[in-house]
Amino acid sequence: MRDEFSPKDKDTLAKRVGYHCSSPNCRALTAGPQEDPMKVLNVGVASHITAASPDGPRYDNSLTSEQRSSLENGIWLCQKCGKLIDNEPTRYTVETLREWKKQAEQNALHAVESGSRVEALNSIFSGDIDVIFSQSRSSQINLKAFEKFEFPSEVAKKNILAELERRRKNPALNPLFNLPSMDFFKETPLSEMNLDDLNKELDCVTQKYADADCYALYETHSNKFNLTIINHGTEYIIDGHIELYIPKNERIFISDRIFNKPSDYPFRTLPAINSGYPKIEGDDSSTTISQNTGDIRHKIPQRAFHTDIRIIFSQELIGQEIECLCKIFGKNLPDPIEKHLKIIVTPS
Numbered sequence: 001m002r003d004e005f006s007p008k009d010k011d012t013l014a015k016r017v018g019y020h021c022s023s024p025n026c027r028a029l030t031a032g033p034q035e036d037p038m039k040v041l042n043v044g045v046a047s048h049i050t051a052a053s054p055d056g057p058r059y060d061n062s063l064t065s066e067q068r069s070s071l072e073n074g075i076w077l078c079q080k081c082g083k084l085i086d087n088e089p090t091r092y093t094v095e096t097l098r099e100w101k102k103q104a105e106q107n108a109l110h111a112v113e114s115g116s117r118v119e120a121l122n123s124i125f126s127g128d129i130d131v132i133f134s135q136s137r138s139s140q141i142n143l144k145a146f147e148k149f150e151f152p153s154e155v156a157k158k159n160i161l162a163e164l165e166r167r168r169k170n171p172a173l174n175p176l177f178n179l180p181s182m183d184f185f186k187e188t189p190l191s192e193m194n195l196d197d198l199n200k201e202l203d204c205v206t207q208k209y210a211d212a213d214c215y216a217l218y219e220t221h222s223n224k225f226n227l228t229i230i231n232h233g234t235e236y237i238i239d240g241h242i243e244l245y246i247p248k249n250e251r252i253f254i255s256d257r258i259f260n261k262p263s264d265y266p267f268r269t270l271p272a273i274n275s276g277y278p279k280i281e282g283d284d285s286s287t288t289i290s291q292n293t294g295d296i297r298h299k300i301p302q303r304a305f306h307t308d309i310r311i312i313f314s315q316e317l318i319g320q321e322i323e324c325l326c327k328i329f330g331k332n333l334p335d336p337i338e339k340h341l342k343i344i345v346t347p348s
């Protein structure tokens with residue numbers, strides 16, 4: 001007597017893997033239409049992981065009849081693979097089949113969640129990948145060395161010192177007290193501040209203009225670059241992730257965020273927005289810039305980072321070539337794909 005699966009359980013097994021064969025070497029679609037518009041073509045089978053009867057493959061006599069015919073003991077395969085696993089039970093062990101089942105169900109879930117195709121999860125990605133700088137369309141890019149400019153805090157400091165100098169020359173200009181500003185959102189102009197307040201202003205100028213300085217440095221005066229991934233293969237790289245390693249150098253500055261433009265009144269600057277900016281981490285040897293890319297589609301060039309990276313090179317690096325390593329990770333990549341990139345620092 002064979003412990004068969006119920007029709008309902010067979011249907012459940014098939015649906016849990018999206019009607020695809022669970023063998024990682026196959027993944028064939030097992031259902032489709034018949035010529036009769038009312039009928040369904042089924043080339044799938046609910047196979048037993050441990051046999052339904054004592055003379056069958058992988059029979060486990062410790063199971064009860066219910067356990068043997070339960071969903072737990074079934075795996076959805078195409079007819080060809082169903083035959084194959086039963087003909088060679090020593091090659092296709094219980095452990096192997098359980099792993100196939102688990103993987104096939106995970107793939108189906110991932111395909112449903114991400115909208116990608118189950119077949120894409122089938123095999124190891126074997127195509128060619130190019131990683132280039134988006135701006136130069138090449139594996140090499142010229143980026144400019146830092147050019148000196150006046151930071152907002154330096155400008156503010158100069159203005160305060162000039163006002164203090166004006167007062168020193170003409171002490172009659174010192175107001176006895178500060179008039180309250182007519183506009184709540186505007187600060188008292190320097191010319192109307194008393195000496196005490198001017199000196200206080202001078203003490204805190206660096207701190208007060210810190211955000212404005214960062215904005216000027218990283219948003220206005222930095223190099224901005226991105227990478228483009230070109231998948232020359234015939235399938236997606238599933239759930240991609242990119243890491244770019246830039247060798248550690250105290251003359252290279254990489255912003256770890258995007259700085260918002262400070263408003264006219266520096267105390268009211270908004271917090272920095274980081275959404276979309278890659279993750280920046282450093283250790284003794286390199287700075288790692290990383291981000292998840294999602295599926296990397298073939299034949300469609302794709303930006304690696306959601307937002308351009310802000311980077312600054314000090315003048316001493318002019319003429320130097322900086323070798324960077326880029327790694328692409330993916331669910332269907334057993335080893336990451338490695339690419340070499342080069343940054344050449346040029347005079348500003």
Ligand SMILES: [Zn+2]
Binds near residue numbers: 021026028078079080
């Ligand atoms: Zn198959």
